[in-house]
Amino acid sequence: MMHRWLRIAMVAILLFGLTGCWDQRSISQRAVVVAVGVSAHNLWTFVFPNVTTTVSSLSSIKASDEFYDLSTKADSWSQARTRIQREANHQISLGDLQLLLVSANLTTAQVAQIVDAINMDGTIPASFWIAASKTSPKTLLLQPSPQSVVPTFYLADYFTCYGCHAASLGVRTWQWWDRSGTPGVSPYLPLVSPGRHGALVRQLLVYRSQGTPRLMPRKVTQGFEYIMGHVTNGAFPVTVDGKSYGVSRVRDRAHVNVMLTRQFVVAHIRITAAGVISSAPIDTMITRNIELLVGQATGREVLQRCLTTIQWANQTKTDPFGYAKQAAWLDNETAAEIPPPKLSTLPIHAFISVRGIIRGEGVAH
Amino acid sequence: MSLGPVEPISRSQFFFITSVSIVAGGVYIWPQAVIADSGQDAPWAIILSIGMALGIVWLQTAWPSGIPGATSLTRMTALWGWVRWPIFATTTIVYFALDAAVITLFSQMLHMEFYPLTPRWVFELSALAIVGWLGGKSLVQVTRNAQWWFPLIIGSFLVLAIMSLVNFHQGDAVLPSAIIAIGPIFKALVSTWYLWIQGDIIVTLGAHVKETSWRQVRAWALFAIGFQGMVIVIIYVLVVGTLGPSMAQTLEWPMVYIFSNLTIQTAFISKPGLLIIIAWVIALIMYETVHLFTLSLNIQDGFSLSDRGRVISVWAMVSTLALIASQLTTPLVATHLVLHWVDPTALALTVTTSILAPMLARRARRVPKPRAT
Incomplete structure (x- = not known):
C-alpha cells in the first residue's frame, strides 16, 4: 500500500515538474x-x-x-x-x-x-x-x-x-x-x-x-560571389566573334588551396561556372563550337571579376574569404610567428583558373 | 550471499548498456576541454585517448576469468584483499563526482538555453527520481531500457549530425597540427578520461551475459568503446569543422549550439535541433542509472544486503548526488570538478588497477583451492 502511494506521489511530482510551468506562456x-x-x-x-x-x-x-x-x-x-x-x-x-x-x-x-x-x-x-x-x-x-x-x-x-x-x-x-x-x-x-x-x-x-x-563596390561583390562559390542564379552578357550572347542561370563551385608565408598568403583558386545560353543573335544556330566559345568567354568574364575582388581585398588589407585563417590551420608553425590580428591583413597572392561551362538547354535556336 | 535481481542478459544488451554508460558524460563537456588544452593537437589527443581506452578495456576483461565472485567488488577479493575497499571507495567517489557534475551541467544547460524561469532543482530532481526508480529495478529491466532507448538516442543524434553537415565548411581546422607538442597532448588526454571509467560496469555486468566467455565479453566491450569513440570523433569533427577551434572552445555546450542553429524550411518544425534535447535527457538518465545500478549491485554483493537493501542504497546514492549537485553552482564549477579532480583520479586509478589486475589474477589462479574435507 505504502509502495503504491509512493509511486503515485512520484508520478505526480514528475508530471508537475516536467511541464516546465515556470516558463510556460x-x-x-x-x-x-x-x-x-x-x-x-x-x-x-x-x-x-x-x-x-x-x-x-x-x-x-x-x-x-x-x-x-x-x-x-x-x-x-x-x-x-x-x-x-x-x-x-x-x-x-x-x-x-x-x-x-x-x-x-x-x-x-x-x-x-x-x-x-x-x-x-x-x-x-x-x-x-x-x-x-x-x-x-x-x-x-x-x-x-x-x-x-x-x-x-x-x-x-x-x-x-x-x-x-x-x-x-x-x-x-x-x-x-x-x-x-x-x-x-x-x-x-x-x-x-x-x-x-x-x-x-x-x-x-x-x-x-x-x-x-x-x-x-558592386563589381567587386560580384567577383566575391564567384570566388566563394555563392553564385546560384547569375546572369551576364558575353561577346563571341563580335556577337552578343546572354548567359544565365549561372551556378558556380569554387575550390581553393592555400599556403602561408610570413609576408603573404598564396591561394590557388579553381572555379567552375556553369550556365545556359539564354539569348543569342537572331540568325545564329547554337552549335557545340559556339557553346564552347561562349563557355570560354564566360570563364574570362568571371576571372576578370575575381581578379578585381582580390585586388580590392589587398588594397583594403582585408580577407573576407578567410584564406589566411585556412592557411594558418594548415601551417601552424608559420602562423605561430604572425600576430593573430595581422593574419587577415596579409596580402593575397592569388592564382585563379575559371572553367566556364555551357549546359545544353535542348534548344538550338 | 544473495544477488537477487540479476538475470542473464544477451551480448547485444551488454553492448547497449556499456555504450550508454559512456557518451552522455561526453556531450555536456566534450570537446571544449580537449581543444582548450591542446588546440590543433586535439586530434592526436583524441586518437591516443580512444586507443588507450581500448587497451585498458582489454586489460580489464583479462583478469575476471577464473576468479570467483558475482560482481567486480567480490571478484577483487582474491586479487587485492583488503585493498579492494579503498579501490572501490575511490571508484564510487569518482562516479559520484562525475555524475553530480553531469547532472548539474544538464540542468544548467536546460535552465540557460530553454527554461530560464524554471529553477534548476526541478530538472535535477525529476531526472534523479527516474534514475532512482529505474536503478532499483532488475538487471533485465535496466538493460531492456538501454536496448530500447540507445538506438533512438543514437539515431536522432546521427540524423542531426547529417543535417549539420550543411554548415561544415572548415574541414582544414579538423586536421591535426604538424607540431606535435607532447605536454598539451598529454594534458588533453587526461581531460578526456571522464569518458572511460566503465571498468566496474564491464566486469560486473559482463559476468551476467548468458552463454559466453570473457573473450566474447571483451569483444563486445571493445565494440562499445569503439562505437562511442566514433561518436565523440563525430562530435569533435562537427564542432571544429563548423566553428573552428578558436570559437569552439569558448562554448560551454558546443553541440547544443551547433544543433540549435540548424534551421529548415521544408518541415513543420523549423528548429530540428530540439530533437537532441529529448535524446540527451534520456541519455543522461540511462547513463546515471547504469552507474548507480552497477554500484548498488556491488554494494549489495559486498555487504550482503537484501534486495530491499539494494533499493534503499540506490535512493541513498540518488540523495547524495542531489546534495553534491546542489553545491555545484555554475557550469564552470562543475566542469572544473570533472577536469581537475575526476579526470586525474580516474586516470591514475584505472591505469594502475587495470595493469596490476591481470598480474594479480594470474597469481590468484595459481593458489590451490582448499579441498573439502
Missing part, C-alpha cells in the same frame, strides 16, 4: 520579436507581428499595419531589452528572432559587442540573419511591402530564398560571431538598401579588426 501572453534594428545613434527598434491580424483580416489590413515596433535609446543589448520589456504588456519573446539589422556606421567592436551579448543570452538561437543598412534600420524594418505577410518577415525571407537571387549573400548571426572571433578572416555583412517594394542586397560591408567597415 501561451502565445497570447508573448510578444514575439521578429526583427531588431540598431542605429548608429543607439536607437534600438524591436519589430513585432500584429497579433490582431488573422487569416480573415489579412485581405483588409494594410501592409503597414501587419507589424508594429517599440523603440528605445540604449547603450547595450541588455539595456535595450530591459527597456523594451518595461514598455511591453507581454513577455518579450526572442526565440523566433528572424533578423538583426545594424547600421553600416557601427564599428567592428560595436557590432561584435551586440552579437556577443545576444549570443550569450542562451535562449536566443543565433540562427537569425544579420545584415547592415546605410539608411536608418528602423525605417527599413518598418517599410511596408505587399510581399510581407505575418508572421514571416519580408527581409528575413529575402535571405532565406535560396536560389532566388544571383547569389546567396546572407549571413547567419552565429557565422558572423564565429568569423569575428577567428584570427585570419574579415567578417562581412550584406548591405541592405531600400527598393521600391522591398529591399536590395548588392554589396557587402567588410569589417576590419578595428574601425568602421569598408564598403565593397
